[in-house]
Amino acid sequence: MKKIEHIGIAVNNLEEANKTYKALLGAAHYKTENVESEGVATSFFKIGDSKIELLAATNAESPVAKFIAKRGEGIHHMAFAVDNIEAEIERLKSEGFVLLNDAPKKGADNKLIAFLHPKSSNGVLVELCQEIIPSHNFAEKKNL
Numbered sequence: 001m002k003k004i005e006h007i008g009i010a011v012n013n014l015e016e017a018n019k020t021y022k023a024l025l026g027a028a029h030y031k032t033e034n035v036e037s038e039g040v041a042t043s044f045f046k047i048g049d050s051k052i053e054l055l056a057a058t059n060a061e062s063p064v065a066k067f068i069a070k071r072g073e074g075i076h077h078m079a080f081a082v083d084n085i086e087a088e089i090e091r092l093k094s095e096g097f098v099l100l101n102d103a104p105k106k107g108a109d110n111k112l113i114a115f116l117h118p119k120s121s122n123g124v125l126v127e128l129c130q131e132i133i134p135s136h137n138f139a140e141k142k143n144l
Helices: 013-025 063-071 085-094 138-142
Strands: 002-009 030-034 040-047 051-056 074-079 111-115 126-131
Touching: 002 063, 002 126, 013 040, 013 051, 040 063, 051 063, 063 074, 085 111
Parallel strands: 002 051, 074 126
Antiparallel strands: 002 074, 030 040, 040 051, 111 126
């Protein structure tokens, strides 16, 4: 693990949350993106070397919609940057962590992602993030 990459915050209304966080942080979001595979619309704010990712469900079956229905708005996950997500997945499995996905998938903000089950990390949903580099050819290898 290299650093905390971002903190994900589940919100009901992305437009309203963008206004709130712009006022709170003193800067507008720098990017929005939909991640169809996760059923979310995202918005990113940069704070120093870290980021805040706001997540709003785009359908009632998305994990974020279920999270909000159960717990309400708030911190959804903690994301850590890694150099080699596949090696990190194997390392964490060997340490006894339960992963929600055994192979990385494409996420928002040009990242490969994988999640650890919160039951194996003291109730915190942990996301692993690796920057997608053009020479990686992940999409071709994994048929994304």
